Amino acid sequence: MGLATCYGIVKQHNGYIWPDTDPGKGTTFTVLFPANTPEEKAAPDDIVGSDASLMRSAGERILVVEDELAVRKMAVLALRRRGYQVIEADSPEECIDMIDRGKNAVDLLLTDVIMPGCNGKELYRRLRTRLPELKVLYMSGYTDNVISDKGLIKDGIAFISKPFTINDLSHKVLEVLKGG
Numbered sequence: 001m002g003l004a005t006c007y008g009i010v011k012q013h014n015g016y017i018w019p020d021t022d023p024g025k026g027t028t029f030t031v032l033f034p035a036n037t038p039e040e041k042a043a044p045d046d047i048v049g050s051d052a053s054l055m056r057s058a059g060e061r062i063l064v065v066e067d068e069l070a071v072r073k074m075a076v077l078a079l080r081r082r083g084y085q086v087i088e089a090d091s092p093e094e095c096i097d098m099i100d101r102g103k104n105a106v107d108l109l110l111t112d113v114i115m116p117g118c119n120g121k122e123l124y125r126r127l128r129t130r131l132p133e134l135k136v137l138y139m140s141g142y143t144d145n146v147i148s149d150k151g152l153i154k155d156g157i158a159f160i161s162k163p164f165t166i167n168d169l170s171h172k173v174l175e176v177l178k179g180g
Contacts, residue, residue: 014033015034060107065088065095066112120136140161
């Protein structure tokens with residue numbers, strides 16, 4: 001699962017990744033990204049996507065729960081650059097603890113579906129008892145068919161597949177917040 005996410009991130013940045021396996025000794029991954037000259041460096045908005053049709057946030061508060069650090073940090077950075085207030089947690093337990101400690105003004109839960117200890121569906125169910133107006137956007141590296149077949153989420157539920165682009169995430173978050 002982590003390798004698929006890494007591969008997606010590398011490819012989104014026009015990079016290459018090669019494994020070199022030595023039986024009994026392990027595997028080394030070589031990751032190459034294209035170099036930028038000083039003139040080609042991205043503007044700050046280009047880092048999180050430059051789709052002009054994406055509106056900036058009105059200050060909505062998003063709680064990101066993701067156990068993979070790289071995915072969580074990318075999502076948090078992208079959403080903050082769009083103007084959202086973002087709280088992050090690396091586990092369902094940390095998330096629930098944060099809500100119980102008073103960080104409960106949350107408009108949207110962006111959560112991984114499969115996590116150690118508690119899945120995203122269960123986490124959302126538990127948070128809805130505390131935050132009845134809470135909206136949810138599920139994410140997973142598994143396809144939505146696999147997730148649906150396991151009964152973790154139903155068809156028609158807001159879902160984004162990992163790896164996702166920052167613009168895809170921005171569009172999906174905006175769609176869910178607007179009630180789509």
